[in-house]
Amino acid sequence: MHDEGILMFDSGIGGLTVLREARVIMPDKRFIYVADDAGFPYGDWEEEALRARLIPLFGQLIEQYRPRIIVIPCNTASTLVLSDLREAYPDTPFVGTVPAIKPAAERTRSGLVSVLATVGTVKRAYTRELIDSFAHECEVNLVGSRNLARMAEAHIRGEPLDQDAILAEITPCFIDKEGRKTDIVVLACTHYPFLANLFRKLAPWPVDWLDPAEAIARRIQSLAPMENGNFYHAADLGVVTSGRPDFATRRLMHGFGLTVI
Structure with a gap:
């Protein structure tokens, strides 16, 4: 049985x-990981310019790879163009990604929740709507960073x-x-978990x-349950x-078991 695959699209390598998590629970599935290095970082884009870039780009990816499902593990892209x-x-x-505000509101004990995101995600009306819908009884502090995604990419590449x-x-x-303190910080950018250990330390x-x-x-x-029969992918x-993966990106993708093309 052949599966066209699950396509994951992120602004960089944060996704x-x-x-990693998807493979653990879906070892039978084929994945195509697309890093938009030519557009990274999205936080520097004006909304309409980024929208004009992404919508036709996805059309090209659909035509080329015929994915069964497209996953966008990127809060900035999801909240803008999903x-x-x-x-x-x-x-x-x-399948999009939005800040995990609802589970944060359900778990907090202090009622003080922070959302650490890109500037683009913080300013989206959709993010405010999530707060109004699911966290109206909490105090939600939106923190937009212009630098952390770049820092995470540098860290992943082994740079100091x-x-x-x-x-x-x-x-x-x-x-x-x-007398109350923030007790939950939502990592609302897929790059940030790569820095989580350092966040805990600091x-x-x-x-x-x-x-x-x-x-x-x-x-x-x-959306893509395991199928019966002998599965081939x-x-x-x-x-x-960009079509030009640098050495660090190629090495990282190889480390995640990806054949870089």
Whole structure:
């Protein structure tokens, strides 16, 4: 049996955190991982320019790879174009990623929740709608970073990090108010879990760093259940939109078991 595969699309290599979880529960599935290195980082784009880039790009990917499902483990892209993509390509199921505000609101004890995201995700109306719908009884602190995604990419590639710079990015997440402290920080960018251990080390007090990767993987599984019979699939692929993967990206994708093309 041949499966066209599950295509994962991210602005860079941050979505590999979701790929890792998806493979654990779906070892029978073929994955095609697409890193939009030509457009990275999305936080620097104006909304309309990014929308104009992404919608036709997905059309090209659908035509080339014929994916069974497209997963967008990128909060910035999902909150901006997910509804447009579903309208433009109605025959292709899309799984998006939005800040895990609902589970954070359900878990918090202090009522103080921070959402660590890109500037683009923070300013989206959709993010505010999630707060109004699921966290109206909490105080949600939106923290938009222009630098963390780049820092995470550098870290993944083995480059040294400035811990003081990292601390400056995450410090606004921590609020001490009238005897209550932030107890949950939502990691609303797929790059950020790669820095989670460093976040824990630098944090002024312990918090629950909420990574949605497993929840996204479960959602994919619900749309692509295991099939009966002898399952065959070709190699998992790693694709970069520039067509020129650098050495570090190639090495990383190989480390995740991807054949880089």
